[in-house]
Amino acid sequence: MSDVFVTVEPEGRKIRSIAGVTLLDAFAASGVSVRSECGGRGVCGKCKVFVTEKTRVNEVTDQEKRVLTGEEIKLNLRLACQVRLEGDLTVMIPVESRVRQRRIQVAGVEVALELSPAIRKLRAQPSSPTLLDPQTYSERLLRFLDETYDLGGLTINYEALKKLPGALNASRRDVTATVWNSREVIDVEAGDTTQHAYGLAVDIGTSKIVGQLISLDDGQVVATSSLENPQIIHGEDVISRITFASASEAALDQLQSIVLDGINAVASRVCTQAGVDATHLYEMTIVGNSAMHHILLGIPPLSLALAPYVPTVKSSLNLGPKDVAFHMNEGGNVHLLPLVAGFVGADNIAGILSTGIHKSKELSLFIDIGTNTEVNLGNSEGLLCCSCASGPAFEGAHIRDGMKAVQGAIERVSMDANDHAVHFEVIGGGKPVGICGSAMIDILAEMFRHNLVNRTGRINGEARSKRIRRANASLEFVVAWREETDKDEDIVITQGDIRELQLAKAAIYAGCAILMKHHAVSPEAIEKIYLAGAFGNYIDSVNAKIIGIIPDVPTENVVFVGNSALSGARMALLSTDVRREATDLSRQLTYVELGAASNFNEELISATYLPHKDITRFPSIHKILGNDSRTG
């Protein structure tokens, strides 16, 4: 038996094998990864490679003629499992044949993920029945899938059953079966549709619904869309939605339809954007806080708002599209990630999944800032979590010139030391109309840094600054003069605004402090802080520490991760392993009820100071500010 050398492009790696062996086996022996669903039976068509010197291999086989198009054969595309080595050759593994690993981008972090979606589309050519072999068509399909893809114990659902006869007839029994969770055939189509498999990752925020259409074949994001949560007309925050939904069955029905319509609108938009037929949308993964979760399902949410704040259900759920009228493939699946507690939802679990802190040895703090801010502390050994009633200030509510992180919002601010001149950046460029959360942090930190507010948050009326003025019997700070803005007046931060921000940041820090105390660790022990929230693209970690939102850890260890909930939903769409991790997290996360902590009020009050009443907790800030009156 003679040695044969195969050069594998694009890496240019050279592997040794022996004549007569299939290319797929040669790859396997040398650790070259190529996709294959059918284990080398020439059926699935996944192991396509370009053979650049085709004279050195066997002729195109009958099986390849069945699976490959005429066009592909002309391009010297072959199935690695059908190519037998006869001499040295060079092959090129195209992107679509590489073993699928995706790097999930979360702003600031990147998570590697082995693709193992619940949805697999598999080609199948079941045989025809005869009088002597009268097995039914569904049995024949399931037998083929078992024998070819090693999928024993499969069933076929009702929607797929209805399509089976038509698909077999239209294609002379050459069909694509869509299999869910290696358990159930949920669709059957004529011909090869293996590349048309899509899923939608959905984050239902209290204020925004965001959806991403993902190709389940290669893991790529193909379209993203979002809209304001249309429930907003029934209240801005979770509590007012729960109150509204609890008034009557009709009210709950109404809130449910509104959010459902919103999700369907997002699904329809992304499908249109990407030119994807909705029948190829097979799965949705949905995350959201517990109230959004219950309302979407039409489960009365009142218990979430009353002590002891217990959900009706917290485990993950798989629903059929007809259960809640989702517009997608009729045999498809809607997966709702699990909850943790009444005020810690699936969005928090998704956030943890996206940061990976549950698998890391590093002691990490993950904070998702919103109207309710979830704080998680721990590592692969265990995680604590809590929910802080931080209010919507950082999302722009209850702040005179506050707004969400959308076009026209000031998102970052710096200030000159001598004349207090304000420099700002506006989302989308142009003149600003308001201030979003990240800029509020900057403004408060800069004012504190330049002695324009003191440690209790009081604006310094004595400061020599033309930007500080009295209006309506109280002080305010002018961030942008009228002529700099796109509105008819100055953009300001009032004393009242600062009080709101202090309460918000105090709630968040108190949550962190109580978890640290529970875990018996000091800030120095924290190796990483992941910060998520609707801050747009930016947050200044030093400023966040100066005003004391987060514990004092080295700035380089603070990572801003943006919409981590959506990233987690995307990961769950692409990997059933991730879904198992989510279930484990839902069971293992230790929920700490802040209201039950004896030191909660004290922690909260101490944390309203800038950065904190106990300045020794913020040694690096102490240094920055110097030993002046503010920190004495």
Add this chain to the structure above:
Amino acid sequence: MSDVFVTVEPEGRKIRSIAGVTLLDAFAASGVSVRSECGGRGVCGKCKVFVTEKTRVNEVTDQEKRVLTGEEIKLNLRLACQVRLEGDLTVMIPVESRVRQRRIQVAGVEVALELSPAIRKLRAQPSSPTLLDPQTYSERLLRFLDETYDLGGLTINYEALKKLPGALNASRRDVTATVWNSREVIDVEAGDTTQHAYGLAVDIGTSKIVGQLISLDDGQVVATSSLENPQIIHGEDVISRITFASASEAALDQLQSIVLDGINAVASRVCTQAGVDATHLYEMTIVGNSAMHHILLGIPPLSLALAPYVPTVKSSLNLGPKDVAFHMNEGGNVHLLPLVAGFVGADNIAGILSTGIHKSKELSLFIDIGTNTEVNLGNSEGLLCCSCASGPAFEGAHIRDGMKAVQGAIERVSMDANDHAVHFEVIGGGKPVGICGSAMIDILAEMFRHNLVNRTGRINGEARSKRIRRANASLEFVVAWREETDKDEDIVITQGDIRELQLAKAAIYAGCAILMKHHAVSPEAIEKIYLAGAFGNYIDSVNAKIIGIIPDVPTENVVFVGNSALSGARMALLSTDVRREATDLSRQLTYVELGAASNFNEELISATYLPHKDITRFPSIHKILGNDSRTG
């Protein structure tokens, strides 16, 4: 420890036990059967007994005060599990507390059945959550059911989840959970609704839809209703329905909605009749031939009508009400019994279940006569089956004065030997308007017996009978003179009618003959013949043998079982064991394709003779008729 004697009424049996033991344990030790779902925890309320001498037992316990009504306590009703023996006493076990066994009535046979429906309604009192015990409401319910009823691994479905918070609130956490297949909670209601559990057994015939509402608590039939299968406007027989449904997707949809509406109409009628709320209709079991099955499900049925006549699916199916828009409890289940082959459907399996031939050692023949007649031969060792294209003659079609077995049909006929005077009975009394299948058998047998037709089925024009006359160049026999009828003309049997009946009976007998040959048995070996079909209440076994529909076995061994399909559906509703038997049957029944039998045509032609070309196959008929020209 002193002996105590308990007299158990109504049987009057005396059992011995010892003081201090609970009555339920005393029953168990002595083999007295009493219902108990919770194993003696005082929760389920099923083991109620009347204690006639209440001074000899302990006081009513707190648990009994919770489960029994004040009225019940006044009546000296106690829970056997809560009563501790203190001295001799007499108790009465009321009907509702007896272990549930039902005798399923099939006309002519009676099958004993241990009640084990898929639906169980169980009382549950889950505890309230606290800050320290924050398990969700669904987890608490499932834990209670596991601990109290030993139901591990239960899940709760989406419809039940939605109802859970409301039911707990409305009842201070004293609810009834409906559990399907010991696997899934499908409904939750406030208070004790354990007795409100109903199921609908449905037989979808080609011509008739029949439904029976059954109490799943005690197995009683509470209402029955039927209507003509409204699909009839698209063809009388299965083949024309299949042809219609195969024209387009819209045509299939149309046929599907029509039959669905029919089932929903039957469901609504029986619920109204019995005063049952449709939300308490938890299950349907549906049987029908393979074409009715596929069309109801919207599965293209064309393959059933084309060789090799293979269904798309034959295994049993469980569907949600929303899958096919059934009107019933939204969390309920629709169970379709399995099929055998393209022309042997779930109705045949149900028929076998109701006769019990698959569990008997007796070699039995079960024949369900219809447009397609299914024949089954065998016993507990194995069963053969086939389908005979017998046509709709016995249901009245293609017979001049033929009609179904409904009001106004002549259903039995006898004839005087000397003057051929005809005596008949009419369904519902009154004057007749036509002849149904059982009377056709009688007429043909009597005509043959009295030499008015010969062995080839030709009417004897030479016979001295004023009832035989020539009309339209062919002979006919007057069954009822115009003045005896409720119509404007005589009721007759024509030569053409007799030819139709001969073809029908030949098809049936040929099926029997080929199965007997396959099984290598002669008619003498057959110990029982079960005859089913839409014959109304009656069929004359001797006459059936005289014209040669069925093999010649002793008359006392022929049993008419009426609508055996509906009985089988009812049994499947009441027992999950029966569903397992159905699945086994679907796999184990050996289907014999008559078209593939080499001797089929010969058998068919020989069987058109009265009773058969080979008279030695009918020795008892030979004897009855005497050794005259007809049998020579």
